[in-house]
Amino acid sequence: MRVALFVTCLTDQFYPRTGIAAVKVLEHLGCHVEFPLEQTCCGQPMYNNGLHAQAAALARRFVTIFEPFEAIITPSGSCAAMVRRHFADLLNSDPAWRDRAAAVSARTYEFVEFLDRVLKFNSVTAGVRWPGRATCHCACHLRELGLFDLPRHFLSSIPGLDLAPLAGAEQCCGFGGTFSVKYVDPSMAMVTDKVDALIASGTTTLVCNDAGCAMNIEGACRRRGVNVDIKSIAEILAEGLGLLPREGHG
């Protein structure tokens, strides 16, 4: 299968290891992975801030770049939701673009979703082994795709991985893009809850499939002097399959 990786701007810049892990895992599973170099951003920040003309321009750009591929895979729940749920809305005034966007949206998957739903990936038969304890933060935008519980189910099936519950897992970490810099009081109070829950979980490994949440939670942990290893599911799988060396305190 010829698939394209949409790495997303935050993952590209801040969590490149997630992208590397995704490529290695997908190639290991027999996909022919390409990385269209023209890609930048899906336009989510513009869309969420109400700059819809700007977001539409980036959406059209995205559609043009990714339409040659059988599947478009992204390691970010919020970017997947942007493409899947909001491109149609942004481009619906122009029927030609609307149809092209719909076709690309239908082939765009969040990384875990692609493994689970398309490749029918099974950690046991695939030979994944990741010994250690970890907890999971569910990125809110997976709600829009009906996948909110998928990362937890997926992780709990990995041999060796002892998944600790995270109190208040359904509560947003307080990132929300520009919300985190414009509405600092609620944003800080929310991430404080998340760090408290992480401390109470008794593990320092936090699995999180969204670079925005990861930056927010990791930044808050550092300020409080709380040890944390943030990993994406792609990294857990790459480590568990021996495709990347195990990293972190645990």
Add this chain to the structure above:
Amino acid sequence: MSAHHAHDILFPALPYDMKPRSTRAAGDIQLQQFVNSATRSKDSGRRSTCRETFGERYDDLRRYAGSIKQQTLDHLDTHINRYIDNAQKHGVHVHFAKDAAQANAICLEIAQSRHCHVCVKSKSMVTEETGLVPALQAAGIETVETDLGEFILQLDDDAPSHIVTPMIHKDRTAVGRAFTRELGTPYSQDPAELTKIARDHMRALFQKADLGISGANFLIADDGSLVLCTNEGNADLSVGLPRVHIALVGIEKLIPALSDLPIFLKLLARSATAQPITVYTTIVKGPRQPTECGGPDEVHVVLLDNGRTGLLASDARELLRCIRCGACLNACPVYRKVGGGHAYGAVYSGPIGAVLTPALLGLANYADLPRASSLCGACREACPVDIDIPGQLIRLRAKLVDQRSMPWSERTMMKAWTWTLKTSARYRLASRLLRWAATHMSDSVDAQGRAWLKRAPGPAAGWTVGRDLPAPMPQSFREWWLREHGSHRP
């Protein structure tokens, strides 16, 4: 406390700036604790009871309930006319008020012409919207809130901070103090004792009241009745005992038929308080009939517009589906942090308030509300009538941009950012500049080689109030890819 403290809380100076109240609320540890624990337990109660009862069909049911409300709204004039015809058959007087002032004037006229002096009022957000209680009191009509929470707020000259749990921001010690100060009873913080005090006090008022006022949870078009749901039974007493009853009701409360009621009762009780059914559910048809031994001599229903027909004609009409269950407030992490401090600055708070208030009272007056959300979508998942609240928030944000209400600096920055993202060459150059600048400003480097900033400049300054900010990694994914795969692959 000023004489109009409660009023100022829900009707602040405009344009409203959310920051002072949200900062105060987020910094009040005690408030955080009880609002957080109350909302979280209600939210998890809702989820478990709904899953238990409705199973996998919960989401289908929410969509179905939403479609009933939406279809009613799409033909609201027809349903209102049917309601009026049927209500009048039972002897109900139906009035129509286009705004708050007119609603209060109608209620006052009814009260004065019937020589009413003591009013027992049950909980109603619409009466908060019109400021009915102060209007009655100013006219010399002693008006007492009979919902326990609202009663305590009235004693404290405080205002509701939650649609269903109005005193979510107070604990029982505050109740004990209010009772001692205002009713002269010995201090207690025992819930049973406090309830008894309130009950004794209210019983006397119920006995002498000659006017009862309520809202309504639903108006049923095909039989002209109104439905009241309370857990304390106070609405029933306010209908049953005084000789005159007035229900002030928003026009969006219509549902087509009695046969539609069960689905809403099931969803309302579970969404609001995780109960299988509200303790007292009363269907009021009209005044006492000759064969009946109790009930009011007169029942008046005042249908309130107050901006609703405008909303109906807009692309925010789905907001009128709302049945005021408060589930979105309980689910909302932002409400949990700032809602207890009345930070939404209006009668309706939380996610629904964040979209309803700007729609009713002007977006320019409440520009903060649609922005103060992380768009996590918990509200949408909780809504029993499937209102796309995050979608409405984004729509309002787009409107702010169109109206040039977004600060110039922010708009310019977003546009420059978009320009940068339009070619990968610009994106790569900007990333390198950002990495260079951030690495120079950083004060530490972690084990993975990531540089961190304790203080970020400009628009990112808010981030570093309580968080370190990462700099881009020394090698981006793109750089890794080019090194590994070269540029021969696209």
